Amino acid sequence: MKGLKIAVLVKQVTDTRETVEATVGADGTIDRNALPAICNPDDLNALEQALRIKDRIDGSQVILISMGPQRAEEVLRDGIYRGADEGILLSDRRFAGADTMATSYALAMAARRISPDLILAGRQSIDGDTAHVGPQTALWLGWPQVTYAEQVTPCEDGSIEIRRVSDDETEVVRTTLPAVVTVGGSGAAECRPSNVRRILEYKKQPVTVWTADDLGGDTSRYGLGGSPTQVVESRTIVAGHKDTEWVASDENSLSEFVARLVESHIVE
């Protein structure tokens, strides 16, 4: 089988799963600076699928693409330590304020420069949670898309077979290449850890940075200007619309409480 050139889209996110009391302010908002910045979990699942293809087919190549500020190169380096061949960071003030539409446009323009056979991406990010970027990148490139994939397997005839999960079913689908596939979910294999030898080898190698000028395309589609959605308000939810009854956890109070629950048929 001929080696595949695979681009993997990765995003640096704040690890909101690590939210503990210490990081939540009195108003209920999270202190994001107190949380670690990590590679989005689903993106690591996508990387693992790419690396498995590389293991299987000689001559395959895995290229990471991320958009973000300079420090997002951490996730590219992390991916290289795990086995990716190179990383490209799209970083430019003109990309700032991008919603999923403008982000996917920049990613698609970068992919066009690399012309991969296959793009793998995480199903969704834990900070935005939209699951838009994969399908929208596919649209800009005019490629087919397969979402909610757990496993990606190249076939002899040059197509790929994908196991995916929908709300009600598990499907096996086949698509021609090039295509965009988003990976994630509990059935997707975890990503292999960093390799010590690779850390030593690539620690000092700089990652490639591309700006809007490098990407070309329609520059009005980048950043805030290319973003049709606008966040107009973020409001902290102040709960407390209910008259909460406080129940003490000692023996007697609990006993009296449970008796009341049973009596009022809340518990049957």
Place this chain on the structure above:
Amino acid sequence: MIFCQTRDGALSEVGLELLTKGRRLAAETGGELEALIIGGRTAHLAEEAFRYGAAKVFCAEDERLKDYLTLPYVRIAKHVVEAEQPDIFLAGATSVGRDMAPRLAAELGCGLTADCTALELGDCSYRGNEYKGVLKCIRPSFVANQLTTIISPSTRPQMATIREGVMAKEPLGKPVQGKCIMVDTTALLKKEDFAVSIIEKTARERGVDLKSAKVIVAGGYGMGSAENFEVLFRLAEMLGGEVGATRAAIDAGYVGGYERMIGQTGITVRPKLYIACGISGQVQHTVGMDKSACIISINCDADAPIHRIADYAIVGDAVKTVEHMIALIKNNRR
């Protein structure tokens, strides 16, 4: 315009919920409600959409569309949207809607807001611009305990996907005398739209049915371990209920299976009784359960936000308290 997904040859629940919401939005603006149904056989489903107030129902039926496929579905939706130019386009935030809507939005150059839990029409000022009668799409944001309002004021249609179960579905007493318009799929669809083919399809075991559970005992990260989760299963079994969990608890491996996940990226439930154990009450979780009829919260942190939305709040160790409750319920039943 509402994209009504089909499920087992009928309109899906979320489609009916969105038709109900769409009918109200249309009434507010003096507009009209339209539905789009795509599938193997769909013409007979128009009646159901009329019962929910759709004045125009676009039906695309084609044997090749029996199962959802991104490219032909997006092609058809784009065609109908461009012809009808609706102000608003809504789809369910299901695995189908979340696959189709983003591609359609980019195809149309329109703004899309994912996973909304509320929709409102209203005026908005933003960066010195005034927008009249725009669709405010409200969704829980990644910063915990925040609700974010997103608008797409300059592009039409304004698009959103909406969580299943958050809007109530209500048929009309009398169906509207609507029009059913068939879409010519033969003329529209191209060979390359079938680049992806389904080889095999198996229904997933739905062992856990949180949606119809009357009682849900849910655990969060605060439960601390898989062993501690066992006590929740005992209580749930005793009450004839199911065990649910927060994303943090599932990610931590305390309980298996995302089918138990309640909240923003999981499912939305409205049981008669919801017992939240070791759950702090981040908005990502509470949007999926705050409409429960009765909420009991058990958390050792008196300041945990979950207590504020609870009917009964118990400040205490979740494992010990639940064990205690199990014993007490047993006694009360005797």
